[in-house]
Amino acid sequence: MSDQLLFVAAAPFEAACRVDCLPEGHRASRLHGHSFLGEVRAALPKDWAPFPGAEVESLSRHLSQCVSVLDYSDLNKTIPTPTDENIARWIRRNLTVPGISVVGVQSTTHSGVDLDARDHAHVWRRYIFQSAHQLPNVPNGHKCGRMHGHGFEVILHADQDVGTRDLSIDYDHLDALWAPIHEELDHACLNDIPGLENPTSENISAWIWNRLKPILPELSWVTVYETGSCGAHFDGHHYRIWKELTLDSAVRLKHAPEGDKRRRIHGHTFTLRLHLHAPLDQVHGWTVDFGDVKAVFDPIFKQLDHQPLHKVMDDRDADVASIARYIKELVAMQLPQIDRIDLNSTRGCGVILHWGELGPALPI
Incomplete structure (x- = not known):
């Protein structure tokens, strides 16, 4: 399967609501509030962003502008029945972004809904x-x-x-x-x-x-x-596993226009998730030992962590999508069970690169 690339973004908003469609006496039918998180995953066209490498920030900006209408508001005045599902529908209708595959709403740290195109x-x-x-x-x-x-x-x-x-x-x-x-x-x-x-x-x-x-x-x-x-x-x-790490690395985006701060050397604490798919070992009871994943990936980790990725990656740009593809090239032969890489530069904002089953989304 060829690479499939999704850009992802998340934006918080604070809002009050009451969900009248719930049974009488249900606590959520009373006026209450949440620290919501809106999320989007999209397969963006090649030339959609202002310049190559700006896709994640552009998607994040569009989502933030969209949910700003809901921030510090009574949701019932905008969305008559503000369930997580209906909030996701509202975001999907009002988000002017092509290629949207999923819109998510996380109403608490422990619950949420992802609404797909179907x-x-x-x-x-x-x-x-x-x-x-x-x-x-x-x-x-x-x-x-x-x-x-x-x-x-x-x-x-x-x-x-x-x-x-x-x-x-x-x-x-x-x-x-x-x-x-x-x-x-x-x-x-x-x-x-x-x-x-x-x-x-x-x-x-x-x-x-x-x-x-x-x-x-x-x-x-x-x-x-x-x-x-x-x-x-x-x-x-099917069984799937994942291993998460953080990379504290420097980058610069060479396609950014003169005067844009992203053209300067800057950095992120990247969140990297390696996803693996393999049959269950009937003796050990696992697919791949988490410790083995860490040990095999460790030499690659050392090439990336606390490093200037715009130099490590030679002539490539150091945007999130390019970094994810570079990691795939380094790790695919070492860990053939890997079929997905998530790489976020900030909370909930980054890319999903997969060449197998996408699997479930994990909360931010």
């Missing part, structure tokens, strides 16, 4: 449980063979063709389905739970999937964060 609402909700585990089948000396613990995070993703309805799946419904699972997993040794004798992130995600899918047919992915920088997804058939 009017499918991908609802997600994040949960946390505190547990211990050890991996019994790892090689001798592997640190995960010792009993240890994590503040695990789980994201339930549910995909529904919402059509023109105001609301797809109520977050409270997901909460009710999750509650008995949380009771079983929280403050427990996962190895003692039937079916989790080898509690890798992949096996935990599959265990949760098997518990929920019969009662939540809209379930599309289960995501398990083992730490804040790595985790696994399962969709009933």
Whole structure:
């Protein structure tokens, strides 16, 4: 599969709302407020931005201008029924950007909706449980063979063709389905739970999937964060994992016009996510060991971190899309399981470069 490049941007806004379509007495039917985050993913035409390399900032600026109408407002005066789904529809209608594939609205740090071009609402909700585990089948000396613990995070993703309805799946419904699972997993040794004798992130995600899918047919992915920088997804058939790192690197954009500050040497703390797809190892219970991903990528990381990327990359420009493609060239032979690279220069703003299944979006 050839490279597919999506530019991504996010913009916050503060707003009050009340959602009248919910049952009487529902807390969200009262006037309340959120720190919302609007998000967009778009396949932008080649010459859309003012100059090559300016796509991310231009997309971010358009999104910020769009949601500024909603900032510090009563949403009901602009959007009569301001569910996350309807806010996403409003942004999609009012955002003058070509090639939009997904518009997302994150109403809290733990919940949101991504609305795609088919009017499918991908609802997600994040949960946390505190547990211990050890991996019994790892090689001798592997640190995960010792009993240890994590503040695990789980994201339930549910995909529904919402059509023109105001609301797809109520977050409270997901909460009710999750509650008995949380009771079983929280403050427990996962190895003692039937079916989790080898509690890798992949096996935990599959265990949760098997518990929920019969009662939540809209379930599309289960995501398990083992730490804040790595985790696994399962969709009933395929496993995916990711490893996240940060790069503190200098850049300059050589195509920026004279006098533009982006032409000067500047820098970012880039957020880099490497996504991998591989079959499950039936002995170890993982697809690829997170430690192996880190070890294989480490020499490449050292070429990029605390470096002037506009020099490291020779004659290429040092915009986010070019950096992502450069990383792909360096890592693809070393980690053939990789099929997606996310690279953000600021929070929620950057690119997704994929040459396999896109997989689920992760919250910002």
